[in-house]
Amino acid sequence: MNIAATMADGGFTRVPAQDELRLDPHAAYVHITTNETIEGVEWSNEPETGAVPLVADASSDILSHPIPIEKYSLIYAGAQKNMGPSGVTLVILRDDLLQRIPDGLHTMLDYRTHVENKSLYNTPNTWGIYIIDLVCRWLKEKGGLQGMHRENTAKATLLYDAIDATDFYRGHADADSRSIMNVTFRLPSEDLEKKFAAEATAQGLDGLKGHRSVGGIRASIYNALPLEAVEALVSFMKEFERANG
């Protein structure tokens, strides 16, 4: 494995720029995670990988905005963030990659099995797939991925604007790498962060504690979260700063 770029030195506050990537032109593929949920950073444009296939884990921002599908050779995404219930994984695979699958793989791990059997080789998670169908219909009614993107951008902008409006809150990710799905920020102290999360929970704004590996505050504002929920959070933030700032 060749690590084309790591942002560890800077505390993972951004995605690498194109000229920071040390790509191997003979690599089998280049892998990215399109949105990183813990630090709240997201690729706004795909890296250029030339003739090397681009493979992406898109679990946390799939269906949140349109993507230039022709840039990807393989996308995989767990359903449980933006598509529906857990226990379903979506895989989008470019046809020619099927030719590169080595023989001898386990039946279930060989994508040809699922292509040849139209994803019905095994008895699948029927209820999960049914709910995803309902979610897709709901997405279409909202104006498809473009409509969803508008709404997600409005939600994220509202929250980042509230963070940027004061020194009390500090956004974690660099402005050009900010995730529209996971908004991460800090308060002046860990004690205040603890108090913030506890008081928010008491007001019905749950799940704001940052991932245990990094701390801070994280607001996950996936497709299913309405604008009103972000408005409520912004109100709470202003109130909290007034009382504790």
Added chain:
Amino acid sequence: MNIAATMADGGFTRVPAQDELRLDPHAAYVHITTNETIEGVEWSNEPETGAVPLVADASSDILSHPIPIEKYSLIYAGAQKNMGPSGVTLVILRDDLLQRIPDGLHTMLDYRTHVENKSLYNTPNTWGIYIIDLVCRWLKEKGGLQGMHRENTAKATLLYDAIDATDFYRGHADADSRSIMNVTFRLPSEDLEKKFAAEATAQGLDGLKGHRSVGGIRASIYNALPLEAVEALVSFMKEFERANG
């Protein structure tokens, strides 16, 4: 692979007797399917395999009756027949088998992954597991597996008695191999079987057409099917014989 016994010559109407098994004492394991849904035959007692581990696919009769768990080294079962929604598989594994797992397996196919992570290595099908919890509570209220077995035996007996009471219907499986989950029988002609299935469907008794590979009639009377549904089928059978016998 060594086929210890095949009932193909007799048309798969029964499970093999102990003295028909050509077991290899050096085999890694002996595999059985505890209930066979297409032909409707079921093991009423486990085969004796000596020191060779017994491995079973119990997908179609798991939780339908108590089992002598100590006779099995590994049981696997898809949830979708007697446990809950599709997309969940139950695996019961004897501890010492973990020592025999070869290195180099794919992470998800190595049972040690799931044992060490208490079945939470990946994000599982949470809704399916939740429903299975509700089904287990329901089973306990019914008197557990013994209560369920009494009810399933009553359902199956009612149906087999109706089959045996007349020459119009002929049971497929031998009496001592009859499944309490999938009751298979024939009518005097394929035309009558077609008519039977169609008229039953019209009366709300659906899914009675036999598996496409064998034809005939098959009543699947899994845990979730109430006694009243079998009573309705038996009434319909008598009526149909009166009109067509």
